[in-house]
Amino acid sequence: MRLSPAIRRSAAAGAIAGALLLTGCSSGTESTADRATGGGPRAWAGGSGGTGGSGRPATGVEEGADDGEQKFAAPDYLSTFALDVDTASYGYAVRSLDEGRRPEPSTVRPEEFVNSFRQEYDRPEGNGFSVTLDGARVSPEDEPEGAAPWSLVRVGLATRLAEDEGERPPAALTFVVDVSGSMAEPGRLDLVKDSLALLTDELRDDDSIALVTFSGEATTRLTMTRVGDSRERIHRAVSALEPSDSTNLEAGVRTGYTEAVEGRRKGATNRVVLLSDALANTGETQADAILERIATARERHGITLFGVGVGSEYGDALMERLADRGDGSTTYISDKEEARKVFVDQLPAQVELRARDAKAQVAFDRRTVERFRLIGYENRAVADEDFRNDRVDGGEVGPGHTVTALYAVQLRPGVSGEIAKATVRWLDPATRAPHERSGSVRTDAVDTPLWSGAKPRLQVTAVAAYFAEELRGGTVPGAPELGRLAERAGALAESTEDPAVGRLAEAIRRADRLRD
Numbered sequence: 001m002r003l004s005p006a007i008r009r010s011a012a013a014g015a016i017a018g019a020l021l022l023t024g025c026s027s028g029t030e031s032t033a034d035r036a037t038g039g040g041p042r043a044w045a046g047g048s049g050g051t052g053g054s055g056r057p058a059t060g061v062e063e064g065a066d067d068g069e070q071k072f073a074a075p076d077y078l079s080t081f082a083l084d085v086d087t088a089s090y091g092y093a094v095r096s097l098d099e100g101r102r103p104e105p106s107t108v109r110p111e112e113f114v115n116s117f118r119q120e121y122d123r124p125e126g127n128g129f130s131v132t133l134d135g136a137r138v139s140p141e142d143e144p145e146g147a148a149p150w151s152l153v154r155v156g157l158a159t160r161l162a163e164d165e166g167e168r169p170p171a172a173l174t175f176v177v178d179v180s181g182s183m184a185e186p187g188r189l190d191l192v193k194d195s196l197a198l199l200t201d202e203l204r205d206d207d208s209i210a211l212v213t214f215s216g217e218a219t220t221r222l223t224m225t226r227v228g229d230s231r232e233r234i235h236r237a238v239s240a241l242e243p244s245d246s247t248n249l250e251a252g253v254r255t256g257y258t259e260a261v262e263g264r265r266k267g268a269t270n271r272v273v274l275l276s277d278a279l280a281n282t283g284e285t286q287a288d289a290i291l292e293r294i295a296t297a298r299e300r301h302g303i304t305l306f307g308v309g310v311g312s313e314y315g316d317a318l319m320e321r322l323a324d325r326g327d328g329s330t331t332y333i334s335d336k337e338e339a340r341k342v343f344v345d346q347l348p349a350q351v352e353l354r355a356r357d358a359k360a361q362v363a364f365d366r367r368t369v370e371r372f373r374l375i376g377y378e379n380r381a382v383a384d385e386d387f388r389n390d391r392v393d394g395g396e397v398g399p400g401h402t403v404t405a406l407y408a409v410q411l412r413p414g415v416s417g418e419i420a421k422a423t424v425r426w427l428d429p430a431t432r433a434p435h436e437r438s439g440s441v442r443t444d445a446v447d448t449p450l451w452s453g454a455k456p457r458l459q460v461t462a463v464a465a466y467f468a469e470e471l472r473g474g475t476v477p478g479a480p481e482l483g484r485l486a487e488r489a490g491a492l493a494e495s496t497e498d499p500a501v502g503r504l505a506e507a508i509r510r511a512d513r514l515r516d
Contacts, residue, residue, distance in 0.1 A: 041373070041375075041469065041472070041474035041475075043373075044371045044372070044373050045076060045077070045079070045364075045371060045372055045373065046076065046077065046364070046366075046369055046370055046371030046372050046410075077363060077364045077365070077366050077369070078361060078362070078363055078364075078384045079361070079362040079364070079372070079374055079407075080359065080360070080361045080362075080381070080382045080383065080384045080386070080387050081359065081360055081361075081374075081377055081380045081381060081382055081405065082358070082359050082380045082382050082393065082394040082395050083157065083358040083359065083360060083380075083394055083395035083397055083403045083424075084111065084115075084329070084377070084380045084395055084403070085115045085329070085395075085397075085401055085402070085403050086109070086111075086112050086115070086320075086323075086329045086330050086331065087112050087115055087116045087330075087331050087332070088112060088307070088309050088316065088319065088320070088330040088331050088332040089107060089108055089109040089112035089113065089316070089332075089468075090112050090113040090116040090332075090464075090468075091116070091309075091331065091332030091333065091334060091338065092107060092309065092314055092316055092332045093107070093108060093113070093468075093471065093507070094334070094503065094507045095312060095314075095332070095334040096312075097507050097510040097511055097514070098334075098507075098510070099312055100510075100514070101514070102471065102511060102514050103471060105471065105472040105473050106317070106472075107316045107317070108468050108471045108472040109376055109378075109379070109468070110375050110376030110377075110406075110464075110465050110468035110469060110472075111375075111376035111377045111380075111404075111405070112376075113376075113464040113465065113467060113468040114375075114376065114404050114405075114406055114461055114464045114465050114468075115402070115403065115404055116464065116500070117457075117460050117461070117464060117498075117500060117501065117504070118402075118457070118498065118500070119156055119158070119402040119404060119457055119461075120455075120457050121156045121157070121158040121402055122158065123158050123159070123160050123161060124158070124159070124160050124437075125160065126160065127159075127160070127354050127355060127428060127429060128159070128354065128355055128424075128426055128428075128435050128437060129157045129158060129159060129354075129355065129358070129397075129424045129426065129437055130157070130158045130437070131155075131156075131157060131422055131423075131424055131437050131438060131439030132154075132155075132156040132157075132158070132439060133153065133154065133155055133156070133420065133422055133439050133440060133441035133445075134153075134154050134156075134441060134445060134446070134455065134458060135151050135152050135153040135154055135409070135419075135441060135445060135446030135458075136151060136152055136446060136448050136449065136450040136453075136454035136458060136459075136462075137149060137150070137151050137446060137447055137448065137449050137450065138150050138151060138152055138408075138449075138450050138462075138477055138478025139151075139477070139478070147413060148370050148410050148411060148412060148413050149410070149411050149413070150408065150409070150410050150411075150477040150478060151408075151409050151410075151411060151446040151447075152406055152407065152408060152409070152446075152450065152458075152462055152465075152478070153372075153406070153407045153409045153419060153420060153441060153446060154404060154405070154406050154407075154458055154461055155360070155362060155404070155405040155406075155407070155420075155422045156402060156403070156404050157360065157402065157403040157404075157424055158401070158402045158403075159354040159355065159397055159398065159399055159400060159401050159402075160354060160399055160400075161399055161400045162352060162398075162399040162400055163352075163399075168351050168352045169267060169268055169269055169351065169352065170204070170206045170207050170208070170265065170267070170268045170269070170351075171203065171207045171208070171268060171269045171271070171351040172207070172208040172210075172224060172260070172263060172264060172265045172268045172269065172270045172271070173207070173208070173209055173210070173269075173271055173272075173273055174209075174210040174211075174212065174224070174256050174257075174259050174260040174263070174271070174272045174273065175196060175209065175210070175211050175212065175256075175273050175275065176212045176213075176214065176252045176253060176255075176256035176272060176273065176274045176275070176276075177189075177192055177196075177211065177212070177213045177214075177241060177252075177275050177276075178192075178213075178214060178215075178247060178249070178252065178274075178275060178276035178277060178278075179213045179214065179215050179241055179242065179243050179244050180214070180215040180216075180243065180244060180245065180246055180247035180248075180279075181215070181243055181244065181245050181246065181247075182243075182247060182277055182279050182311070182313070183243045183276075183277060183310075183311070184243035185311060185312070187310065187311065187312070187334060187335070188277055188310045188311045189241060189242075189243055191310055191333060191334075191335070191336070191339060192241075192275045192308075192310060193238055193239065193241055194336055194339055195275070195308070195333065195339040195342070195343050196238045196275075196343075197235060197238055197239075198339060198340060198343045198344055199343040199344070199347070200227070200231055200234045200235055200238065201231070202343065202344050202347055203227045203347075204227065205226070205227055205228040206226065206227075206228070207226070207227045207351075208224050208225060208226050208227065208263065208265065208268070209222065209224070209225055209227060209234055210222055210223055210224040210225065210256075210259045210260065210263050211234075211237055211238070212252060212255050212256045212259055213241060213252070214247070214248055214249065214251050214252025214255070215243075215244035215245050215246060215247065215248065216244065216245050216246045216248055217248060217251055218248065218251040218252045218254070218255035218256075219255075220255060220259055221237045221240075221241075222234065222237050223259060223262075223263060224259065224260075224262070224263025224264075224265075247276075247279055247280050248280070249276065249278070249280035249290060249318075250280070250290045252274075252276075253272075253274065253290050253291065253305075253322070254290075256272050256274070257272060257303065260272050260301075260303045261301055261303065264301055264303065269351040269352070269353075270301065270302065270303045270304075271303065271304050271305070271306055272303060272304070272305045272306070273305075273306045273308065274305060274306070274307050274308065274319075274322065275308045275310065276307075276308075276309070276310070276315075276319070277309065277310055277311035277313065277314050277315060278307070278309060278314060278315030278316070278318045278319040278322070279311075279313060279314075279315045280315065280318060290322065290325075291305075291322060291325040304328045304396070305322065305323055305325075305328035306323070306328050306329060306330070306331075307319045307320075307322055307323040307328060307329070307330040307331075308330075308331055308332075308333060308342065309330060309331070309332040309333070310332070310333060310334070314332065320379075324379075346400075351398075352398050352399050353396060353397075353398055353429040354397050354398055354399050354401075354429065355395075355396070355397045355426035355427070355428075355429065356394075356396050356426060356427040356428070356429055356432065357390060357393050357394040357395070357396070357426060357427045358394045358395045358396070358397050358424060358425070358426035358427075359382055359387055359392075359394035359395075359424070359425050359426075360403075360405070360422060360423065360424045360425070361384070361387045361422070361423050361425075362405070362407070362420050362421070362422045362423075363420060363421050363422075363423075364409070364419065364420045365417065365418050365419060365420065365421075367412075367415065367417060368411055368412055368415045368416070368417050368418065368419050368443055369409055369410070369411060369412070369419060369420070370410040370411060370412050371409075371410050372407050372408065372409045372410070373407065373408050373476075374405060374406075374407050375406045375407065375408060375465045375468075375469065375476060376406075376465070376468065377405060382394070387423075387425060388425065388434075390427060390434060394425075394426070397426075404461055406461055406462070406465050407420075408476050408477050408478075409446075410477070411443060411446075415443065416442070416443045416444065417442060417443060418440055418441070418442050418443075419440075419441050419442060419443055419446065420440065420441055421438055421439070421440040422438065422439055422440070423436055423437070423438040424436065424437055424438075450462055450478065451488065456492055456495055456496050457496070459488070459492055460489075460492055460496065460498075460501055460504075462478075463485060463488055463489045463492065463504065463508075464504065466478075466479040466480070466485055467482075467485060467504070467507070467508055467511070470482060470485075470511070471511060482508055482511060482512035482515070483512050485508050486505055486508040486509045486512060489501060489504050489505035489508055490502070490505040492505075493505050
C-alpha cells in the first residue's frame, strides 16, 4: 500500500494508527499506508495560542454512536490513524534480548509493545467499539509554579468478547509454511509444526485447511480439506514437514493464494497464514513484487494475509510489508507458550469479525493543550480529511481485541477543561453501514501522578512505551532510566499477578545490562 502525499503530510503532524483478524484494508478500498518497518519518533504537534477552559468534571466515558458530521479542531491539532494491534515487534525484541543482543532500532515499533499487554477497558454490547480515555501526570510534583505540565493520555478501544465457539462462522485457512534450510534452526520449523498441530486439534469439524510449503519451489501438501474426519490426515502432513534448501518466498505466497482462491468458501473466514522467518533469498524477494502477483485475487475475494514470524534471525521488515500489502497483520512466536496463545487462546479472534475498516481520530483542544506527540504508530497514519472516506481503508478487528494509543501531552499552565475527544469509525461487518463512537478526557482526569495513583494497567502501558522508545533511541517526558523502569515493571508484575508483565520486567533488565 502506498502513502499518498496527504497521508505523508498527516504523518508529519502526528497522525497514528491482533492477531489474525486485524487486517490492513478490505476489498475494493484505497490503502492508507505502507507499513515499512521502523521510523523514528515523530515531531511534536501543536503550537501556541488559546486560553483557559471550563471547570466541568472530567469524563472518560463514551458518548454514544453518531453517524453525522462533527466539528473538530484545526488540522494541526488532529491525530488520525487506522486501527492496528500487531505485536510482532515486541515478541522479536524479547527474543533478541533473551539471546544477549539488543534489537535493531528500526525493528522497534512502540505501538506493538503497548498492544502486547492486557487492558481492562469496558466492552460494548454489540459490534464496534467502546471508547475509554484516561491519563496521568508525569511532571515532577516539585515542578516550578507556572511551568507547563506533562501528562500521558491513553486512548483505549475495545471490541465485544467472542460468543460461544459454535456460533462463529467456519474458517477456511491456507497455511503457507517455510521449509527452507534456515528453518532447521531450533525454534523455527519445529515450533511451526507444534503450532499447526495445536490448531488442528482446536478447529471445528466444519472448518477447512489447505497446506502449502516452500523452499526452492512451492508444493501443495493438502488442497482445501474439511477438518471433520481428516484430522489424522492433516496431522500426518504437518508431521512430515522437513527443512530443505533455499527460500523462494514468492513461490510460496503465490501458490498459497492460488489454493486459497480455489478453496474459498462463501460465508467463511478465508485467510492465508504465512509461517516463516521471512529470510527470502531466491525468486522475487521484495514485498511489492511478491504480492503484486496476487493483488487481483486478494482484492476480488477479500482473502487476507496473517504473518507469523519465527527464528532468531527474522526478516521483520519484509514480513511487515507482506502483511501490509496482503491486508493483514503480524505476530511473532518464540516458544510453545506463545504458539498456544496465538493458535488456541486467540482462535475466536482469528475467525470472527466485529468491525471493518476501523479508523480513529483524536482532536486535541488548543485551549488546554500546548503540544502533543503520539508514541509510535508512524506507519498507520491516515490523512485527517480521509477519516470519513470509507474508501480509505482501516483495520478489521475481531472479538476481544483492544487497541491502545498513548500520547505525551503538554498542557498549558493553569488551564482546565477538555483535553481531547477521540472518535472511532467503523463499518458494520455484515451491512458495511458506517458507525461512530466517541469519548473524551478532561484536565482533572490526568492530574493523578503516574506512579502513585494511576491505574495499574495505565502504568503497564507507560512502561511498555517508555521501554520501546529507549530501545529505538527516542525520549518521552517522564521516562525513568532503565534500571528504575525495570523496578517499576517488577512491582507491577506482582500487583497485577500477570506473568506477561514479569517477562517485560526481565526484558528491561536484560536491555539495561546490554547498554553500550
